[in-house]
Structure formats: C-alpha cells, structure tokens
Amino acid sequence: MKLEMDREELKRLLLYGSQKGIDEIIEDIHPADILDVLHEIEAVDVIKILHRIPEWLIAEVIDEEDDEEKYALLVNFSEKKQKNILKEMSSDEIADLLGSLDEIESKRILDNMPVEEAEDVKQLLTYAPDTAGGIMATEYISIKENMTVKETLKYLQKVAPNAESAYYLYVVDEDEKLKGVVSLREIVVSPFDTIIIDVLNSNVISVHHDMDQEEVAHRFEKYGFLTMPVINDEKQMLGIVTVDDIIDVLRDETTEDIHRLGGVGESEKVNGTLFESVRSRLPWLFVNLLTAMLASATVSMFEGTISKVVILATFxxxxxxMGxxxxxxxxTIVVRGLALGELNFENAKKIFFKEIGVGLTNGLSVGICISIIGGLWSGKPVFGLVIGLAMILNMTVATTAGFLVPLTLKKLKIDPALASAVFVTTATDVLGFFFFLGLATVFIQYLI
Amino acid sequence: MKLEMDREELKRLLLYGSQKGIDEIIEDIHPADILDVLHEIEAVDVIKILHRIPEWLIAEVIDEEDDEEKYALLVNFSEKKQKNILKEMSSDEIADLLGSLDEIESKRILDNMPVEEAEDVKQLLTYAPDTAGGIMATEYISIKENMTVKETLKYLQKVAPNAESAYYLYVVDEDEKLKGVVSLREIVVSPFDTIIIDVLNSNVISVHHDMDQEEVAHRFEKYGFLTMPVINDEKQMLGIVTVDDIIDVLRDETTEDIHRLGGVGESEKVNGTLFESVRSRLPWLFVNLLTAMLASATVSMFEGTISKVVILATFxxxxxxMGxxxxxxxxTIVVRGLALGELNFENAKKIFFKEIGVGLTNGLSVGICISIIGGLWSGKPVFGLVIGLAMILNMTVATTAGFLVPLTLKKLKIDPALASAVFVTTATDVLGFFFFLGLATVFIQYLI
Known part of the structure; x- marks a missing residue:
C-alpha cells in the first residue's frame, strides 16, 4: 500500500490523466505538491494543468507561491475566471499578492473584487508588513456568548470555515470587542445545550495590530497556540494570526539575522543571480575595507618597531x-539571546560582568599558552610576555565590545545583527595591533 | 475592560487570593504564565502555589518547564500526588522529563506509572531524540473508516482528547495501518450520518519515525499542517508530531546553526554561568589558535621580505x-541555503560557478580599489599591483572555499555549520598571506 502519491505520478496524472481521474483525487492533493510540479515543467504545460484543476485549488496554489510569482499564475486566466479565483482567496492572501504589484495592476484586481472584500484588502494594506496587522487574516469565526453549542455547530455548518480559521471561535460583544475564546475541541466535547459563556475562556491572550511580527512569534512560541486574535486600541477584534504564518516569520527573521551576522544582504537567495549576490555583498566588503584600513593605519604607526623586530609581523x-x-x-551569543528574548535590559548588567569574566578567563588561558609558544619561537622570554599580555587585553576588549555593541544598537532601535560584526572586529583589530605593537615598542630593548 | 491578567495580578492571586478565587479563574490561565510567576519568586512560595493549583495544571506547568528543571518541580509532592500528576501527563512529556534523569530516578518514576503507559514511555525513549520518533506524542485520535460522523462525535465526547491532538482524526485499519485523515473541521461541518470514508483524505502525508527532526520541520513549513502522523516500516501509525513542537525544533536548530557559525557551543545560554561559557568557547579558541599559527608560519617564511619592505606588514x-x-x-549563504533546503546536490554545480563569478567580480572591484590605495600610500605602482593581484586571487579562493567546505562536510554527514568557518578562514589566511607576500618576494626589486 502506498500512502503518498509521488511527484512523478502526480505530474503524469495532471498532464495526461483523464479529467475524471483528476477530479476524483484532486481534493486529496496538497496545493504545495501541485506547485512543485508546476515549477518543474514548461510554461505551456503549466497552463494546461491550471486549466484542468478547480478554481478553489488554483487559489490555494497561488497562495503557496512566492509573493512575486503569484500574479504570473493569475494572469493565465480570463477576467471572469480571475474574478472567481479571487473570490476563493482570503483577504490576507490577496493583500500578499497585491504587495508585489504596481498601482495599475493592483487597481485592476481590486476592481475585479466585490466592494466589501476590496475594502478589507485595502484596510490590510495599511498595516506595516512586519506587524501583527500585516500578517493577519480577516477571516475568522466570531460568535456571541449567549449562543448554545448546537447553535454554534449549525452556524459552523452554514459558514463552513476554512481549516486554518476553524480551530478557535472568538466570542465578541455587539461592538465587536473581544470577550473570550472557545476551542473547536471544546464545542465538540460539550453537550448540545451548553451555553457558550459556560465554556469560554475570558482570559484571552491577544496581540495589538502594530506589534512587531517577531514579538508575535515569541508569543506563539511561549503559548503554543494555533491562532491568536489581533485587536485595536478599543480591544475590537480585527483578525487572526495563524501558526503557519508564524513559522514563515521565524524562518525569515532567523535567515535575516544569520545573513546580517555574515555580512550579506538579508534577502539574498542561494539560488539567485550573480548580479544579485554581488549587489548584496559588495557594499559590506567596502565597509570592511574601510575598517581594515583603520587596522592598517594602526600597524603603520609601528613600522619602525616592526622593521627592527620582524617576528612581530609573524605573530x-x-x-x-584570536581577538x-x-x-x-x-x-553571537548576545545577538541570538536578544532575538530569543532571553537577554533584555533587565538582566543585561549581570550578563555583562559574566562576559568580562569569560574574556579574562579565556584571555588568560590562551595568553599563557601563546606566551610560552612566542617565547620559545623567538628565543626571547620578553617577547612571550608581550604577546601574552596583548592577548589577555585584546580578548577582554573583544568580549566587552561583543557585548556592548549589539546592546547599544538594540537601544538605538537598530537591528543588533546588522552592523555589530563590523564594529566589533574593527575594535579587536585596531586595539589588538595597538596593544601588541605598542607593548613591543615599550619593551623594544629586550626584543632586539 | 482588560483582557489579559498581568503577571503581578496573577502572582498576587496565586499567593494571597482565596482558594475559591483561584479555582474560579484557574482554568483560564495559561500554564506558561504560571511558570513565569514561579520563576520570579522564592522557593517557599513556589511550593505554596504548587499546592494551591489542581493536578492537571501542575502537569501542564511541568510540561512548560525546561527539561532539566521538570524533575525539581515534581519532587515537591508526595508519592501519591506525583502519581496523579504523572497520570495527567502525556507519554512524550514524561519521556522528556526522564531524558534528563539518572537511572534510579527514572526507574522510580516508571514504577509509579501504570504498566501500559510505562511501556509507551520506554518505547518512546528508544527513538533518537532528534528524529520524528523522538519528538512525537503517542496520544492521538484514531477512528475507523466505516464510522459515521455522529459516532465519531460521540467517541470524541467520550475520550475528550486534549487540544493539540484533536484537530486531525487519523483513520486506521484493523492492523493499525494508516489509511487516511479527517480534520475535526470536516467532522463539524458534515451531516451526522456521513460515513467517514466519504470525507477522509487518503493521500496522507506522513513521516517515518527515523526522519531527522529538521526534515520533519521542512515538511511542516511546506504543508502548513498542525499535526503530522508518524509511521513505521509497515505504515502502522505510531504517534503524531504537533506544530508547537516544530516551532521549538526550528528555534533550537537555528540557534545551533548560529552558534556553530559563531564558534560557540550549540547549547550555550546567554544567561548561563561563566564556567559554562568558558567551557563552550575555549575549545574553539584553541582550535583557532592552531589555525592562526598556520597563518603565522606562512608569514614567517617571508620575514626576509618583510624586513626589507616593512609596508607589507601594514597591508x-x-x-x-577581506578574504x-x-x-x-x-x-553564510551556503550554510543557510542548506538548512532551508534551497541548496542541494542537484543545483550545487550551477551555484558553484555563480559563487566563483561573485568572487572574481568582487575581487576585481576591491582589488582595483586597493591597488590604487596601495600604490598611492607606498608611492610604488608595483606595490599596488602586488596587493591588487593578491586581493583578486584571495577573494576568489575565499568564495570557492566558502562554497566547497560546507558542501563537503554535508556530504560527509557532518553539520556544515559546525567546522566550516575554521577551515574557510584558515584557507583565506594562509593563502592570502602566501599570495601577497609571495608576489612581493617575486617583485622585490621594484618594491625596495
């Protein structure tokens, strides 16, 4: 027995299977798998397949596609069919689609939609894309507290909500203010005549529409919810954020952090073009060139010393x-700690002293080791002392800078992952050379 | 109107509120919030609160706590009460608890459990912790395909599943082989006399118990499911993985990658102790010391050249x-691309040539720039040529190494984030100095 249809099998069915064969199985196929097939085949075959699957599924396939590619799928259809497809899409999905279009294309799509839904989409587009409002869907189930379980079930059968919005039912009052939440599970296991108010949880954990999406993600991580309600200043319910969007947020935010720490553009793709990669990286290389020249300038101050004791260049x-x-x-520890919310301005002081301690301890360990190596290599004990001392100083400076730089950026509301590495390595390069070559200059008479 | 109770309010209620007041509200409080309160207060108050809340909630609070701290919460209670609390916990939660205990403590807990459940837990402990089997729960709802919707609802009311396992019902045959899936939403919106076989999706996407948890997470990202069934070689259903566990997996796996790229232990905590930090970082510093000495050895080969042209030390x-x-x-791009599944052995060749192109392009840009600076600084055009050429060579080597090293590690089934940075910087240091100082030695007559 085979549980899953593999991609080749699916491709054959969609391209060469009978329409009846497709119709029979199509409800059980995940749109992400259909999209995989579309990505593998020629444009003419893409159009063939798109015209063999139902409109609701086209809407779901478009939703799975990257935002910038969604429109290219939609324009394969007649105006009338586009209208039907748009009807199957939720407001936040359409907002995502519009986000990558120019004004004329956007207008054409909005004009193709029922007025009320177009208003929903326009409203969604007013929220910043990286806030709770920017990632929420406006399709959710709201009920009243005086309904019974049976009435609720009947209501659900009538509105037939899509899967992602059905698992929590939000209880609102006549002003649309959020009063509580009931899970679908609770409805299912309660007797029919139960009144909603008896099973609702009134301590609802919600997010404000302008909360940063990273903070929203932290709330999902903490509470393990499947959806969370989004409210405005008046506590009126605006929409829901769903956990599958949060997984995307977490992935994108960590990719951004990793890229920034590594000095590449936050949205560079490994499979992008050469030009995109150059544009993403070259600016950082020039920033680094400038800071490297600061280090060179420091070294150049000591050229006299180096020309007398050339082993300094070797070390x-x-x-x-090491710095x-x-x-x-x-x-690394600090930037990740800030991102996970484990480091904040409350516990920063305690962690700062720990980091200085780590710098001193590691500096001493490495310093003693390198001072022995340096002494033996050069045959001059004082040289060992110089490099050992420079190492201890530089590693203590390094941990101090590694801590203070990202926290200062955070305080200035700049992403600590963005520019920290540049500042920190500039500090360790410049001061490292200064300590080492400066000490050597002081003790020059013992080194020649 | 206030929706959420804040932490101070909750703390006051739990410590000084009447038992009646606590009982009234306690069902609506999320265990993660109670755990936050427990983390803030003295040990004596922790015990006081733990004895004022019901056993099912203690079980949930223990589940929220870090694995290493779970046991410390449990041992606050009498043997009998511990038994009751364990009864409220699911098998995977107990397995997590046991994972951090020694054999004697483990045995004591297993002996305190009903035989059948203890067997479940022991079975779970046989799966590697970072596989689908290691993160799955064995509590899930399985039904038969010939049941009606009404029978299913009655069954659900009887077993009263917990929230996280109720959203998908898995259809199995008499041999426990997985045959399909029905969502709770589908049950709720279907007429009572519907037979399950008419609404089930038979193209179930499942994971094998030994699939790596990172790959399981990719499947969740792709399909947006809330739970996914775990099967064995015979397609028998073993358990489910839930999306909230996947969020933890994604967080831990990216933390691990970020830490490894930054040269710190994968599980170091920003708020850990000084000793833990030193132990996490010092080994890497010594590895780096060894590789830095390779760079020094390269430089030392050219001490003769440097002593004649000391500006070489400056540059x-x-x-x-830059290398x-x-x-x-x-x-960075390659390691993240591998983690996201966007780079694989299929598209590697194409991306490799792009990276060499990027290295050459960026190398040329930076090389021309530094060659002008070097020429002006030293007053010798040949010096500019030497450093410019060395830069182009080194940056091309750098992108080549930056690509080949992580891919080779991946091929060898070693985490590419783990040791890549060491190899790559060793290559760029050693070869960078070799190109620069080597070229300078060749052209020495024009540099003096």
Missing part, C-alpha cells in the same frame, strides 16, 4: 585573529 | 581580513 595574525574570534563568540 | 591585515569576509559571506 600579528594571531593577536588580531576577532572571541568578539564574534560573545556577539 | 597584511587588509588582504587576510575572510568574502569567505564568510559565501559560507
């Missing part, structure tokens, strides 16, 4: 490299 | 630093 990569590594370590 | 940080940055950029 330069070690001092700067950079120690700084990156602290930076 | 050393630029060549190595390191370019390598880190490619590495």
């Amino acid at each position: 330069m990569p070690i001092v700067a490299g 950079g590594n120690a700084g990156t370590q602290t930076l | 050393m940080p630029i060549v190595a630093g 390191g940055n370019a390598g880190t950029q490619t590495l």
Whole structure:
C-alpha cells in the first residue's frame, strides 16, 4: 500500500490523466505538491494543468507561491475566471499578492473584487508588513456568548470555515470587542445545550495590530497556540494570526539575522543571480575595507618597531585573529539571546560582568599558552610576555565590545545583527595591533 | 475592560487570593504564565502555589518547564500526588522529563506509572531524540473508516482528547495501518450520518519515525499542517508530531546553526554561568589558535621580505581580513541555503560557478580599489599591483572555499555549520598571506 502519491505520478496524472481521474483525487492533493510540479515543467504545460484543476485549488496554489510569482499564475486566466479565483482567496492572501504589484495592476484586481472584500484588502494594506496587522487574516469565526453549542455547530455548518480559521471561535460583544475564546475541541466535547459563556475562556491572550511580527512569534512560541486574535486600541477584534504564518516569520527573521551576522544582504537567495549576490555583498566588503584600513593605519604607526623586530609581523595574525574570534563568540551569543528574548535590559548588567569574566578567563588561558609558544619561537622570554599580555587585553576588549555593541544598537532601535560584526572586529583589530605593537615598542630593548 | 491578567495580578492571586478565587479563574490561565510567576519568586512560595493549583495544571506547568528543571518541580509532592500528576501527563512529556534523569530516578518514576503507559514511555525513549520518533506524542485520535460522523462525535465526547491532538482524526485499519485523515473541521461541518470514508483524505502525508527532526520541520513549513502522523516500516501509525513542537525544533536548530557559525557551543545560554561559557568557547579558541599559527608560519617564511619592505606588514591585515569576509559571506549563504533546503546536490554545480563569478567580480572591484590605495600610500605602482593581484586571487579562493567546505562536510554527514568557518578562514589566511607576500618576494626589486 502506498500512502503518498509521488511527484512523478502526480505530474503524469495532471498532464495526461483523464479529467475524471483528476477530479476524483484532486481534493486529496496538497496545493504545495501541485506547485512543485508546476515549477518543474514548461510554461505551456503549466497552463494546461491550471486549466484542468478547480478554481478553489488554483487559489490555494497561488497562495503557496512566492509573493512575486503569484500574479504570473493569475494572469493565465480570463477576467471572469480571475474574478472567481479571487473570490476563493482570503483577504490576507490577496493583500500578499497585491504587495508585489504596481498601482495599475493592483487597481485592476481590486476592481475585479466585490466592494466589501476590496475594502478589507485595502484596510490590510495599511498595516506595516512586519506587524501583527500585516500578517493577519480577516477571516475568522466570531460568535456571541449567549449562543448554545448546537447553535454554534449549525452556524459552523452554514459558514463552513476554512481549516486554518476553524480551530478557535472568538466570542465578541455587539461592538465587536473581544470577550473570550472557545476551542473547536471544546464545542465538540460539550453537550448540545451548553451555553457558550459556560465554556469560554475570558482570559484571552491577544496581540495589538502594530506589534512587531517577531514579538508575535515569541508569543506563539511561549503559548503554543494555533491562532491568536489581533485587536485595536478599543480591544475590537480585527483578525487572526495563524501558526503557519508564524513559522514563515521565524524562518525569515532567523535567515535575516544569520545573513546580517555574515555580512550579506538579508534577502539574498542561494539560488539567485550573480548580479544579485554581488549587489548584496559588495557594499559590506567596502565597509570592511574601510575598517581594515583603520587596522592598517594602526600597524603603520609601528613600522619602525616592526622593521627592527620582524617576528612581530609573524605573530600579528594571531593577536588580531584570536581577538576577532572571541568578539564574534560573545556577539553571537548576545545577538541570538536578544532575538530569543532571553537577554533584555533587565538582566543585561549581570550578563555583562559574566562576559568580562569569560574574556579574562579565556584571555588568560590562551595568553599563557601563546606566551610560552612566542617565547620559545623567538628565543626571547620578553617577547612571550608581550604577546601574552596583548592577548589577555585584546580578548577582554573583544568580549566587552561583543557585548556592548549589539546592546547599544538594540537601544538605538537598530537591528543588533546588522552592523555589530563590523564594529566589533574593527575594535579587536585596531586595539589588538595597538596593544601588541605598542607593548613591543615599550619593551623594544629586550626584543632586539 | 482588560483582557489579559498581568503577571503581578496573577502572582498576587496565586499567593494571597482565596482558594475559591483561584479555582474560579484557574482554568483560564495559561500554564506558561504560571511558570513565569514561579520563576520570579522564592522557593517557599513556589511550593505554596504548587499546592494551591489542581493536578492537571501542575502537569501542564511541568510540561512548560525546561527539561532539566521538570524533575525539581515534581519532587515537591508526595508519592501519591506525583502519581496523579504523572497520570495527567502525556507519554512524550514524561519521556522528556526522564531524558534528563539518572537511572534510579527514572526507574522510580516508571514504577509509579501504570504498566501500559510505562511501556509507551520506554518505547518512546528508544527513538533518537532528534528524529520524528523522538519528538512525537503517542496520544492521538484514531477512528475507523466505516464510522459515521455522529459516532465519531460521540467517541470524541467520550475520550475528550486534549487540544493539540484533536484537530486531525487519523483513520486506521484493523492492523493499525494508516489509511487516511479527517480534520475535526470536516467532522463539524458534515451531516451526522456521513460515513467517514466519504470525507477522509487518503493521500496522507506522513513521516517515518527515523526522519531527522529538521526534515520533519521542512515538511511542516511546506504543508502548513498542525499535526503530522508518524509511521513505521509497515505504515502502522505510531504517534503524531504537533506544530508547537516544530516551532521549538526550528528555534533550537537555528540557534545551533548560529552558534556553530559563531564558534560557540550549540547549547550555550546567554544567561548561563561563566564556567559554562568558558567551557563552550575555549575549545574553539584553541582550535583557532592552531589555525592562526598556520597563518603565522606562512608569514614567517617571508620575514626576509618583510624586513626589507616593512609596508607589507601594514597591508597584511587588509588582504587576510577581506578574504575572510568574502569567505564568510559565501559560507553564510551556503550554510543557510542548506538548512532551508534551497541548496542541494542537484543545483550545487550551477551555484558553484555563480559563487566563483561573485568572487572574481568582487575581487576585481576591491582589488582595483586597493591597488590604487596601495600604490598611492607606498608611492610604488608595483606595490599596488602586488596587493591588487593578491586581493583578486584571495577573494576568489575565499568564495570557492566558502562554497566547497560546507558542501563537503554535508556530504560527509557532518553539520556544515559546525567546522566550516575554521577551515574557510584558515584557507583565506594562509593563502592570502602566501599570495601577497609571495608576489612581493617575486617583485622585490621594484618594491625596495
């Protein structure tokens, strides 16, 4: 027995199967799998398949597609069919589609929609895209507290909600103010004559429409909900955020953080074009060139010393490299801690002192080790002392900078992942060379 | 009107409110909020609160707590009460609890459980923790295809499933083999006399119990499900994975990647102890010390050249630093692309040539720029040529290494995030210095 249809089988069915064969199975096929097939085949076959599947499914396939590609799927159809497809899409899905279009295309689509739904979409487009309002759907089930379980079930059978909005029913008063929540499970396991007010949870955890999507995601992580209601200042219910959108938010936000920490554009794609990659990375390389020149300028101040004790040049990569590594370590922990909400301005002081302690401890360990190596390599104990001392100083500076830089950026409301690495490595390069070559200059008489 | 109770209010209620007051509201309080209160107060108050809330809620609070801390909550109670609390916990929650205990403690807990449930837990403990089997719950609703909607609803009222397992009902045959799935929503909107076989989806997307949890997470991302069934080789249903566990998986896996890219232990906590931080980071610093010494050894080969042209020391940080940055950029894109499944062995070749192109393009841009700066700074055009050429070579090597190293590790089934950075920066340091100082040695007569 085979549970899942594989992609080749699905492709054959959609392209060459009878219409009857398709109709029989199509309800059981996930739109994401159909989209996979469409991505693999020629344009002419894409159109063939799109015309063999029902309108509700086309709407779902469009919803699965990347925002920038959605429109290309839709325009394969006549005006009338486009209208039907749009009817099957929820307001937030249409808002996502419009987000990537120019004004003329947007207007054409809005004109093709019933007035009331077009208003919903326009309203959604007023929220910033990375807030609760920007990711919410306006399709949700709201009921009144004096309804019975039986009335609720009848109502559900009438409106036949889509899957993602059916699992929690929100109880609102006559002013649309949120009063409580009942889960579908609760409805199903309660006797028919139960009044909603007896089973509702009135301590509803909700989010305001301008809450940042990352904070919304933290709430989902904390509470494990499937959907969460979005409210305005008057506590009126505006929509719901669903957990599958939150998974996308989490993925995008962490990709952004990882990219920024690595000095590449936040939205660069591994399978993008050469030009996109160059545009995403070259600006950062030039920023780094500038900061590297600061390090060079520091070294150039000590050219006299280096020309007398050339082994200093040999050990330069070690001092700067180790400082950079120690700084990156602290930076990594701090940026991730901020993103997860585990580090905040309340516990920052305690963690700061810990980081200085880590810098000193690791600096001492590495410093003693490198001072022995340096002493033996050069044959001069004082050289060992110089590089060991420089290492301890630089690694302590590194952890301090690795901590203070991202927290300062956070305080200034700049993404701490964005520019931290540049500042931290500049600090460790410049000060690392300064400590090492400066100490060498002080003790030059013992090094020649 | 206030929707949510704030933490101070909740703390006061739990500590000083009447038992009646607590009982009235307690069903509406989320266990995560109670855990927040427990984390803020003294041990004696923790015990006081734990004895004022019902056993089912204690079980939920324990489930919210970090695995290593769960046991400390449980042992506050008498043997008998512990037994009752364990009864309220699902098998996967108990398995999580046991995961952090020694053998004697584990045995004591298993002995305190009904034999059948203890067997379930023992079975769960046999799956690797980072597989579908390791994160699944064995509590799920299974029905037969010849049941009616009404019978199904009655069955649900009888078993009163917990919220997370109720949203999909899995249809199995007499051998427990998975045959299809029906959503609770479908049950609710269908007439009572509908036979399950008429509404079930037989194209069930399932996961095998030994599938890596990261791959399971990709399936959730792709399909947007709330739960997914876990099966064995015989297609028998073993359990379900729920989306809230997947959110935890995604968070932990990305934290692991970010930490590994930054050279810190995968499970270091920003609010951990100094000792934990040192233990997490010092090994990596010593690995880096070894690789930095390779770079130093390369430089030391050219001490003769540097002593004659000391400006080479000044420009050393630029060549190595820029190569390191370019390598880190490619590495970041590649590691994240592998984690998201956007880069695989199928499209790797195409992306490889793009990366070499990016290296050459960025290398040329930065190389021309630095060659002008170097020429002006030193007053010697050949010096500009040397550093410019070294830059182009090193940045091309950097993107090549940044691409090949993580892909090779992936092929060897080692986490590409783990050791890539060390290899890549070693390559860019050693080769960067070799190109720069080597070229300078070749052209030495024009540089003096």
